[in-house]
Amino acid sequence: MRIASLLPAATEIVGALGLVNDLVAVTFECDRPDVRATRPVVVDSALPAGLGPAEIDAIVRDRAARGLPQYTLDRDALRDAAPGLVLTQDLCRVCALPESTVAEALDELGLDAAVLTVDPHTLDDVLDAIEAVARAAGADDAGAALVGDLRQRLQAIDGALAGRRRPRVLALEWTDPPYRPGHWVPAMVRRAGGEPLAGVDGGRSVATTWDDARAQQPDVVLVAPCGFGLDDAIAQAEEVRRRMAGVPLLAIDSASYVVRAGPRLVDGIEAIAHALHPDALPAPPPGRITVLS
Known part of the structure; x- marks a missing residue:
């Protein structure tokens, strides 16, 4: 399974399941396991670095009000990674790339990949999400x-x-x-x-x-x-x-x-x-x- 993780939490889950070698694309925040040096980084932040809390809050609010994304997707790198499974989210547009952007990109690039949207709201949901990722990746027992x-x-x-x-x-x-x-x-x-x-x-x-x-x-x-x-x-x-x-x-x-x-x-x-x-x-x-x- 070739897995593109567009969410740091999903990358952590994949690592905990023992599937690091299946990762073919990650985000700039994927530090557990830290595979950013060896995998294409296909998601980056649209915000400048080095900002304080008040500055981040102001910029996020402004970009949201103007309908601007908080993250950027490298579509060429995602196409070249040729994933069979894409892990994404629709829980928080401030915290990660939204699922709708991913779906549009996959359609535009002609990628026939399965998409799993990981949207836990509670602690039990998080545990369920781990099992869902495991099933999608063919690692039910590990999950x-x-x-x-x-x-x-x-x-x-x-x-x-x-x-x-x-x-x-x-x-x-x-x-x-x-x-x-x-x-x-x-x-x-x-x-x-x-x-x-x-x-x-x-x-x-x-x-x-x-x-x-x-x-x-x-x-x-x-x-x-x-x-x-x-x-x-x-x-x-x-x-x-x-x-x-x-x-x-x-x-x-x-x-x-x-x-x-x-x-x-x-x-x-x-x-x-x-x-x-x-x-x-x-x-x-x-x-x-x-x-x-």
């Missing part, structure tokens, strides 16, 4: 084994945290302006032994205000800016600290362990669970989450 292992780890977290007090957790998916979390993020907080505040299970993240954030009266704020790693989350937490004085903060590598709908969401839940309940679960490897004093 069942991977999802079975992830479910066992989730059950172990549930058992370790049973009966414990749940701190009130305000997760922020963006910091300038602040955004309430959506999709699977509230469920991640809940499975990690917290009580999620101001989020919408299975829904979209929504812009809010700092007054509203303070009104939630959280016990802790989880700084998880979409698409950013741990160092950037720590840096952006300084603005949160200024706005939410006196509230304990956690910063997490959101790009790897929160917003990417792949197997590492369970790693993220384990990391958050340890940060909230350090005596209940083992500490995660360095570089995933930081408790800020």
